[in-house]
Every structure is written in C-alpha cells, then in structure tokens.
Amino acid sequence: MSRYTYPVALLLSITCATGALAQAEPLKIGVPTSQTGPYAALGEQVIRAIEFAAAEANAAGGVDGRKVEVKIGNDEGNPEVGRRAAEKLATEGHKILIGSISSAVGLALSTQLNRWDAIYVSVVNKTPKLTGDSCTPRTFRANHSDxxxxxxxxxxxxxxxxxxxxxxxxxxxxxxxxxxxxxxxxxxxxxxxxxxxxxxxxxxxxxxxxxxxxxxxxxxxxxxxxxxxxxxxxxxxxxxxxxxxxxxxxxxxxxxxxxxxxxxxxxxxxxxxNYSASIKTPNNEKFVAAWRAKFNADPTEYEGEAYSGMQAIFEAAKKAKSAKASDIAKAFSGLTAETVYGPVTMRAADHQLEMPNxxxxxxxxxxxxxxxxxxxxxxxxxxxxxxxxxxx
Amino acid sequence: MLTNALNGLVYGSLLFVLSSGLVLVYGLRRVVNFSHGALYMLGAYIGYSIALRYGFTAGVLAGGIALGLVGIVLDLLVFRNLSDRNPLVTVIVTFGVFLVLEDIVKSVWGTQNYTLDPPAALAGVVEIGGNPFPAYRLFIIGASFLMAMILVVWLKFGRTGLFVRAASVDPSVAAMCGVRTDLLGPAVVGLGAAFAGFSGIIAAPFLSLHPAMGSEILVLSFVVSVIGGLGSFVGAFVSAMLLGQMQAFGTVYMPELASLLPFLLMSFILIWRPQGLGGRSA
Known part of the structure; x- marks a missing residue:
C-alpha cells in the first residue's frame, strides 16, 4: 500500500489545485472577424493579437484568476454572415465580442447585443454611427473613429x-x-x-x-x-x-x-x-518587446489596436469582478485603463475610448x-x- | 474619351482571355467550370513566385505551363467523369475544386496581398492623345489579342483544331472517324487552364494578388460567357469587349449603376436571346 501513498497524494493535490482555478468562471471572448473575403489579411492580424493577449494573460495566471478563452468566427466581411457568426459565438457562451473588420458588420452586431446578452468591443470599425446614432449601452469602441x-x-x-x-x-x-x-x-x-x-x-x-x-x-x-x-x-x-x-x-x-x-x-x-510600435509608453515598450520575441517583427497597426482593445476588456473585467457580459458593460463605461497608448478613458456618454492619435x-x-x-x-x-x- | 475606351479595352481583353478558357472547356466537355477563378488565381501566384526569382517572362511562362499541367490532371481526375452528369453535380464538384484550390493558395502564400511590378521595359507611360497611359496596359491588349488570334487560327485551320471542333459537335461520330477523343479532353482542359493561368499572371502587375481575387473575377467571367453564349468564342469576344466598355463608361456617366450594368445586360440577353449572343439555339 505504502508505495501508492505518494502518487495518490500528488494526484489528489493536483486535482484540488486545478479545481480551485476552475472555480473562477472563465472570460469567454468571441471573435467574429474576416477569415475570408476582402479583409482577410486584416482579420488575420486581429486574430493574432487577440490570441497573443489571451495567451499572455493566461500565462500570468489569468485575468483576476479567470482563464481567458478565445473562439474565432468568420464574418466574411458581410453584415449578415457576421451576425450569424456572432450569434453562434454568443449562444456558445462567448459573449464578449471583439474584432469585426467592416463597419457594416459592427453595426449589424450592435443591434443584436441585448438579445444575445453580449457586449461588442470594436477595435477596427471606424464609422461614427457606432458611437453616434447607433450607439447602445453594450457597444464600445476601443479604436479611433473617422x-x-x-x-x-x-x-x-x-x-x-x-x-x-x-x-x-x-x-x-x-x-x-x-x-x-x-x-x-x-x-x-x-x-x-x-x-x-x-x-x-x-x-x-x-x-x-x-x-x-x-x-x-x-x-x-x-x-x-x-x-x-x-x-x-x-x-x-x-x-x-x-x-x-x-x-x-x-x-x-x-x-x-x-x-x-x-x-x-x-x-x-x-x-x-492609429498605432505605432514606436509609441513611447512603458506599457507599449513591454508589449513590443514581448511581440518581437515571439514573432520576430514589430506589431502592425491592427495588431496594436486589437491588443489594446483586449487590455481594456481585461481591465473592465477586473473592475467588474465578473466574467458576465452585463457586469463588464457596466464596469467598462467610464473606465480609465492603462493600455499601450498610456492611460485611456472609455467615455460614458457615447462609449468612445478617448485616446491619442x-x-x-x-x-x-x-x-x-x-x-x-x-x-x-x-x-x-x-x-x-x-x-x-x-x-x- | 479615348483613354476611357482604352481602359475598357484593357479590362475587356483580360476578361476575354479568361473566359476563352471557360468556353474551351464547356465546348468540349459540357462542363461549366466553376474552378476557373481559382485557376486564374493559382496562375497568378505561381507566376509571381517564379517572376520574383527568374524575371517576368519566366513568370508568365511558368504561370501558363503550370496551370496547363493542373488542367490535365483536373480533366483526368474530375472533368472526364463529369461530362455526362447532371449539370448541378458539375457545378457543385467544380465549385468544390475552387474552394480546395483557394485554401491551397492560402496555406502556401498566406492571406496577405502581393504586388508585382511590370517588367522594366513596360513600366513607363506612353502619351496617347496628350495624356499619359501606362505602357503595361497596352501590352495587356496586345498579348490578349495575340492569344486570341493563335486560338482562332488553331481552331479554324489546324488539324488538331479541327478535331476539337468535331468532338465538340459530336464526340462519338468524331471518335468513329478516327479522332482520339480520349486524348483531346486533357489537351483542351489543359489549354483552358493555361489560359486562366496566363490571364492571372498577366493581370498581376495591375491587380494585386490576394486570396479573394479568384472569386471576384469568376462572376464577371461567367457573365461574359453567358452573354456571349456558352461555348462561343466570337460571342465571348463581343461580350467581353462590351463589358469592358460598359465598366469604363458606366463609372463615368452612371456611377450609381456601374456595378449593376453587367448583370442588367445579362438579364436582358437571357430574356431576349437565351442561348447568348453567339450561341446556337438548342
């Protein structure tokens, strides 16, 4: 018997440890973006940066102890396809949506967020409508508008x-x-x-x-x-x-x-x-160094913007102390977060991130x-x- | 005016070379080849990679020859078995081939855009009517007309051209007269694919390379073949030129309708003359 005691104890302790980590509800991110179509090359960059941000957060023990899970969908650059892709992601529990390329897709998603109990964080959409007449309490823009x-x-x-x-x-x-x-x-x-x-x-x-x-x-x-x-x-x-x-x-x-x-x-x-690897903030220098170590290249504009969007989401989730979309939405509005751009604020009036350009x-x-x-x-x-x- | 007409001629001749590949394959195999756009794209990418290392001429030859080989393989593996199937089956299968080729391009070359500079001799501009016009665009017109002429001369006066025409009208009677129709298939599909490859690499210096380029041009080349009448070279020529001019003048005089014009023309032709401009009535 005695020769089993040690392995069994070890096994037990491992299960207990992972059990403790799994107790915190994971932060589930859905990425309806362009894997095909005219914006596929942009979609590829956005996906790369989002996955990089998630992996980095997970390696550091998660966001407030929550594991970040990313799932990718394909919007083909088309609002109707994008709406379907996002609906699938949201029904699978990935209710923090981020990363559509075309503004038309972003606008299509924002009309459905209440129904899906989701939020949408734009990192590429530029149309002023998103934070103008089409704004919603669940839509946020973490990039520059036109x-x-x-x-x-x-x-x-x-x-x-x-x-x-x-x-x-x-x-x-x-x-x-x-x-x-x-x-x-x-x-x-x-x-x-x-x-x-x-x-x-x-x-x-x-x-x-x-x-x-x-x-x-x-x-x-x-x-x-x-x-x-x-x-x-x-x-x-x-x-x-x-x-x-x-x-x-x-x-x-x-x-x-x-x-x-x-x-x-x-x-x-x-x-x-809208983003440059040469931006002089400690946060950006750390990001660029980590990115170079992994990809042997500077992050592009779209990669920097998508990464900074993820940073903002993580800060909102920390403030909300929750992985639920509705809690994060409340915490996000008016939040000041440290990103690659330095400290930036999600303006409560229209959910436009106030950031340098x-x-x-x-x-x-x-x-x-x-x-x-x-x-x-x-x-x-x-x-x-x-x-x-x-x-x- | 003159520059507009020339612009139309450039795009029209590119569309014509591309759709003549479709016409060739349909004429002999009665297969509506939806993978044609992907063949065009593959020709552009292969030609691009070769052109970077060995120069533009080598790239053009490589794009054509490599796609000729792809065409022969496609015929032996796919089209041969499709020739007397339900048209819907051929559409689905060739569209499947399209998707497979598109994914191959994506995994080899990635999703980013590439551009190719025209060869140095054609990089400048030529003064036409007091306005500069890129020399390379004139080359496209010349190269397309040359290819069209070779094709017509071969089909009308060549011995193998005669066989192809015979087999297009009635394969079994042609076979009875001693034509090796089993060899004609791969040769003609190979040639059709080579035309797609040529047009891909010839277009590369003015249209950038990206994985959606095949589907973008596929629709227009089908519009050309439908308006011209599937299987008719003269029809394809007339409709490609017509479409090129519509594009050029439409964007100037009717910008709101410009992108609709090809489809309006197609609907009109299908109602008025369902077999197409140059097609024989069934």
Missing part, C-alpha cells in the same frame, strides 16, 4: 498649401462617411472639392476612376479605400502617373500590411497612423517603404466631444 481621424487631419489641412482636392472612397458606410467628413473639414479650412468618386466593393480595375481624378484638375487626393482595393488603387494610380504631382492622404492607408504590398510606390503618401508619412529607407510618425496628438486634441446623436 471623426477622430478627421480631427487630427483638420490642423494639417489648414497648414497645407494644396487648395483643390478630390475624393475617392469605397462605396459603403465607411468610405462614404470618411469622404463626407473630409469634405466638411476641407470646406471649413477654405479648400474646394472638385470631384467625389465612390467605387463599389470588389472593384479591381480603377483605371476609369483614375482617369476622372486626373481630369478633375485636383492637386490633392483623399483616399478612403481599404484592403486589396487600396493596394490596387495605389499601384494603378502610380502606373498612370496620377500621384506624382498630387498630395495624397490615405485614410487608414498608412498601415504596415498595405505599405508592404504597395512597396515604394507609396512613398510620400500621408496618412493617419498620430499623423504619419511613408518614407523610403534602404529601398523599402517605412512609416514615420510626423505628429502626435494627445487624447484631448485627438478626441472630439460626443456628437450628441448618441442616446443610450
């Missing part, structure tokens, strides 16, 4: 000598919204808009648009295209010689995944930079394009007040 990007573009635009501008955007809620916001900012600073063009999603050949932009006589160009469309446009515009003489500002264009594909043809393009430009270094942050704006300058359209 309005925030425009808020930092306006001072730059006022100083710019380029007078006549043209707009090319993707023909859906985000592209149209971005174009309209730029138009308003441009008119306010005394610039004129000569042409506004919106290309349907899935446009591959931009030649007819490029010809019109060239004929418009504009000196500056606002580009609100995403994913492969942004890349195709930039390459083709360069081949037509369109962008050589123009000031080009790409909304969400100056991002590693796009610049890498476009190559040196993007040199000189201006853009908002950056303006950058593509430069050439050793024959390769690199993103340089030209100006930083603190949370106060970067976050315009609530639009007043949000009634929770």
């Amino acid at each position: 309005d925030m990007d425009i808020a930092i573009v306006a001072p730059w635009l006022a100083e710019s000598e380029t007078k006549k501008w043209a707009i090319i955007g993707a023909d859906y809620v985000w592209g149209r919204g971005s174009g309209a916001a730029f138009k308003a900012a441009a008119t306010k600073t005394g610039k004129s808009i000569t042409t506004e063009l919106y290309a349907p999603l899935g446009t591959a050949d931009f030649a007819p648009y490029i010809t019109q932009l060239r004929d418009s006589g504009a000196e500056g160009l606002w580009v609100a295209l995403a994913g492969s469309e942004a890349i195709n446009f930039a390459k083709q515009a360069k081949q037509f010689g369109l962008v050589d003489k123009m000031t080009v500002f790409g909304h969400n264009f100056v991002a590693s995944s796009i610049i890498k594909a476009v190559g040196t043809d993007a040199v000189g393009f201006w853009g908002n930079v 950056y303006l950058g430009r593509v430069a050439e270094k050793d024959g390769k394009p690199v993103i340089q942050v030209v100006r930083s704006f603190d949370s106060k300058a970067a976050t315009p007040p609530p639009s007043g359209e949000c009634k929770m």
Whole structure:
C-alpha cells in the first residue's frame, strides 16, 4: 500500500489545485472577424493579437484568476454572415465580442447585443454611427473613429498649401462617411472639392476612376479605400502617373500590411497612423518587446489596436469582478485603463475610448517603404466631444 | 474619351482571355467550370513566385505551363467523369475544386496581398492623345489579342483544331472517324487552364494578388460567357469587349449603376436571346 501513498497524494493535490482555478468562471471572448473575403489579411492580424493577449494573460495566471478563452468566427466581411457568426459565438457562451473588420458588420452586431446578452468591443470599425446614432449601452469602441481621424487631419489641412482636392472612397458606410467628413473639414479650412468618386466593393480595375481624378484638375487626393482595393488603387494610380504631382492622404492607408504590398510606390503618401510600435509608453515598450520575441517583427497597426482593445476588456473585467457580459458593460463605461497608448478613458456618454492619435508619412529607407510618425496628438486634441446623436 | 475606351479595352481583353478558357472547356466537355477563378488565381501566384526569382517572362511562362499541367490532371481526375452528369453535380464538384484550390493558395502564400511590378521595359507611360497611359496596359491588349488570334487560327485551320471542333459537335461520330477523343479532353482542359493561368499572371502587375481575387473575377467571367453564349468564342469576344466598355463608361456617366450594368445586360440577353449572343439555339 505504502508505495501508492505518494502518487495518490500528488494526484489528489493536483486535482484540488486545478479545481480551485476552475472555480473562477472563465472570460469567454468571441471573435467574429474576416477569415475570408476582402479583409482577410486584416482579420488575420486581429486574430493574432487577440490570441497573443489571451495567451499572455493566461500565462500570468489569468485575468483576476479567470482563464481567458478565445473562439474565432468568420464574418466574411458581410453584415449578415457576421451576425450569424456572432450569434453562434454568443449562444456558445462567448459573449464578449471583439474584432469585426467592416463597419457594416459592427453595426449589424450592435443591434443584436441585448438579445444575445453580449457586449461588442470594436477595435477596427471606424464609422461614427457606432458611437453616434447607433450607439447602445453594450457597444464600445476601443479604436479611433473617422471623426477622430478627421480631427487630427483638420490642423494639417489648414497648414497645407494644396487648395483643390478630390475624393475617392469605397462605396459603403465607411468610405462614404470618411469622404463626407473630409469634405466638411476641407470646406471649413477654405479648400474646394472638385470631384467625389465612390467605387463599389470588389472593384479591381480603377483605371476609369483614375482617369476622372486626373481630369478633375485636383492637386490633392483623399483616399478612403481599404484592403486589396487600396493596394490596387495605389499601384494603378502610380502606373498612370496620377500621384506624382498630387498630395495624397490615405485614410487608414498608412498601415504596415498595405505599405508592404504597395512597396515604394507609396512613398510620400500621408496618412493617419492609429498605432505605432514606436509609441513611447512603458506599457507599449513591454508589449513590443514581448511581440518581437515571439514573432520576430514589430506589431502592425491592427495588431496594436486589437491588443489594446483586449487590455481594456481585461481591465473592465477586473473592475467588474465578473466574467458576465452585463457586469463588464457596466464596469467598462467610464473606465480609465492603462493600455499601450498610456492611460485611456472609455467615455460614458457615447462609449468612445478617448485616446491619442498620430499623423504619419511613408518614407523610403534602404529601398523599402517605412512609416514615420510626423505628429502626435494627445487624447484631448485627438478626441472630439460626443456628437450628441448618441442616446443610450 | 479615348483613354476611357482604352481602359475598357484593357479590362475587356483580360476578361476575354479568361473566359476563352471557360468556353474551351464547356465546348468540349459540357462542363461549366466553376474552378476557373481559382485557376486564374493559382496562375497568378505561381507566376509571381517564379517572376520574383527568374524575371517576368519566366513568370508568365511558368504561370501558363503550370496551370496547363493542373488542367490535365483536373480533366483526368474530375472533368472526364463529369461530362455526362447532371449539370448541378458539375457545378457543385467544380465549385468544390475552387474552394480546395483557394485554401491551397492560402496555406502556401498566406492571406496577405502581393504586388508585382511590370517588367522594366513596360513600366513607363506612353502619351496617347496628350495624356499619359501606362505602357503595361497596352501590352495587356496586345498579348490578349495575340492569344486570341493563335486560338482562332488553331481552331479554324489546324488539324488538331479541327478535331476539337468535331468532338465538340459530336464526340462519338468524331471518335468513329478516327479522332482520339480520349486524348483531346486533357489537351483542351489543359489549354483552358493555361489560359486562366496566363490571364492571372498577366493581370498581376495591375491587380494585386490576394486570396479573394479568384472569386471576384469568376462572376464577371461567367457573365461574359453567358452573354456571349456558352461555348462561343466570337460571342465571348463581343461580350467581353462590351463589358469592358460598359465598366469604363458606366463609372463615368452612371456611377450609381456601374456595378449593376453587367448583370442588367445579362438579364436582358437571357430574356431576349437565351442561348447568348453567339450561341446556337438548342
């Protein structure tokens, strides 16, 4: 008998220990994002960062002792498919939803959150509607809205000598919204808009648009295209010689995944930079070091944003002392959390995270394009007040 | 005006080369090949990888030849068994092939975008009517017309071309006359796939490479074949050119309707002439 005593005791102690850990209800995260479709490359980055954040938290003993469980769904970049994917995740208990790429998907999810008893934390959706007329007590945006990007573009635009501008955007809620916001900012600073063009999603050949932009006589160009469309446009515009003489500002264009594909043809393009590995906060330096150790590369913009969204969720769960979506929603509203951006606050009025933002430009270094942050704006300058359209 | 017409011509000729592959396969095998978009994508990716190492010409050849081989394998394994099945079965099976190839591309090359620069000799612009026009786009028009000419000459005047036409009309009578129809199948499907591969790699310097590129273009190439009449080269040519011009002028004069125009035209043709522009009535 005696020779069994020790192993049995060991076994018992192990079961007891794991039993104690399992008592805390796990924090179940659902990620309805684009695994296929035009935004698959962005979805891949978001998934990588979310899984990284979860693994890091679990290695440190979980969030307040709660294990973080992540489950991925596929929204295919389509609101209806996204709604179904999120519903499946929510019914399986993954009620903390995060990570949709398309704004249209984010808006579709936010209408269903009460029914699913879930919350949705945007880390990529930019449409002002999400924190405007379509806001809900269960919807949160932990990334920059279009309005925030425009808020930092306006001072730059006022100083710019380029007078006549043209707009090319993707023909859906985000592209149209971005174009309209730029138009308003441009008119306010005394610039004129000569042409506004919106290309349907899935446009591959931009030649007819490029010809019109060239004929418009504009000196500056606002580009609100995403994913492969942004890349195709930039390459083709360069081949037509369109962008050589123009000031080009790409909304969400100056991002590693796009610049890498476009190559040196993007040199000189201006853009908002929503996250950069070069942000100087202790939190970010720690994150970048851990990321480099694992992936041997700097985190991209989308990876940094998704990671920071997870940091905010973890802080909210700690404050709520609960893994239940409704408790986390209550704790999240008005929460000040330490993230890669430094201390940021989830504004209670419309659930927009007040955070810093950056303006950058593509430069050439050793024959390769690199993103340089030209100006930083603190949370106060970067976050315009609530639009007043949000009634929770 | 002129630049617009040229823009339409570029896209139209690319669509034509792509859909002639569909037409070839349908003509002989009566298989509506839904995997065609994936073949186009695979050609682009293989050509891209080769072009990076051995130059653009090698990439174009590799894209075409590799896809020719893929086509031969596809015919022996899949299409041969599909030729007298229910059309719905062929649609499901070839769509399955499409998904498999798309996943292969994703696991080998990943989901990120790639772009290929045009070869140095074609990288510049040419002045046309006082406006710069990319030389590479003119090359696309030239290359597509060359491929179309070779195909037409071969089918009309070549001995094997005659066999293909004979087997398309009636395989059993052609076989009785001594045509080796069992060899024609792999050859024609291989050629169709090679056309898809060629158009993929030729498109690479102006359309970036990404895993959704196959499904994006598949729809349009089907619209081309349906409007032209499945199995008709002349029809496919006319409808590809028509679609290219519609795209170019539609986005200028009717931007709200531009993306709908191809489908409106298709519906109209299907009502007015269900067999398509160049199709024979059944």
